Amino acid sequence: MVVDDEALVRSGFQLILSAADDIEVVATTTGAEAVDTVRRTAPDVVLLDIRMPDVDGLTVLRELRVLPAPPVVAMLTTFDADEYILTALSSGAAGFLLKDTEPDQLAQLVRTLAAGGVVLSPKASRAVWRSHPGASAAADDEDTARVGRLTEREREVLVLIAEGLSNTEIGARIHLSAGTVKDHVSAILTKLRVGSRVQAALLAQRAGLLDAGRRGPESGR
Incomplete structure (x- = not known):
């Protein structure tokens, strides 16, 4: 609609x-x-x-x-x-x-x-x-610190969340069950202290995680 x-x-x-x-x-x-x-x-x-x-x-x-x-x-x-x-x-x-x-x-x-x-x-x-009044270098540093608490696998899942993939699609991409991906997503939201996938994706963007991901092996996406 x-x-x-x-x-x-x-x-x-x-x-x-x-x-x-x-x-x-x-x-x-x-x-x-x-x-x-x-x-x-x-x-x-x-x-x-x-x-x-x-x-x-x-x-x-x-x-x-x-x-x-x-x-x-x-x-x-x-x-x-x-x-x-x-x-x-x-x-x-x-x-x-x-x-x-x-x-x-x-x-x-x-x-x-x-x-x-x-x-x-x-x-x-x-x-x-x-453009957001709360945006600042200190906030960027805090976002980076929160992302730094994630495991390597959780960071991988977070990048795929930010690319727009569903749990099933993420599982197919990195060879995990949808249930395991769901557990990773839950852990990511908790560690990042956000309430939704979209907020996690924005935080990853702000922390520079997506730019780093594009420079890696998947940079052709």
């Missing part, structure tokens, strides 16, 4: 996503009608504009998160550094993507969200951190 105040954006996303054989766009709507439409259509994934004139995206997100079976929500934004993004992520959004995301990437990002992964634009997430 796509939620945006602009009809052109809604129709554009619907057109792009409906072209994928394995994705059905069950509804497109404005913010004012979003919660009722989710209750009626029960989408697995909601792409939600963060800035809307009728009802802002953060309000819609909070209302969706308290539903009995809330959908996975990713925020849509036009800006690389949107001051509302960190609030959205801490409120339970599974990530964010820019409205000018390449059409050929959009379907895969929705698949990632549906599989339980996170969606974070590396360029945009760095910009979000830099």
Whole structure:
């Protein structure tokens, strides 16, 4: 389901996503009608504009998160550094993507969200951190210290979380059962003192773990 105040954006996303054989766009709507439409259509994934004139995206997100079976929500934004993004992520959004995301990437990002992964634009997430008033060298050092508490295997899993992989996909990549990956994820969240995969991914980004990973054997990704 796509939620945006602009009809052109809604129709554009619907057109792009409906072209994928394995994705059905069950509804497109404005913010004012979003919660009722989710209750009626029960989408697995909601792409939600963060800035809307009728009802802002953060309000819609909070209302969706308290539903009995809330959908996975990713925020849509036009800006690389949107001051509302960190609030959205801490409120339970599974990530964010820019409205000018390449059409050929959009379907895969929705698949990632549906599989339980996170969606974070590396360029945009760095910009979000830099724009946040709490961002500082001391905070960067603290993030690095927290990542330093992880084992080598946990750091490997954290990088894959930040790439958007689900537990099953991570297990297939590094030859572990989904249950073992789940245990690693739980340990990672505890050691990093964060409440969600998306917050762990952002912390890994800020600590430079992803840049280091790209310089390694997997740098071709």
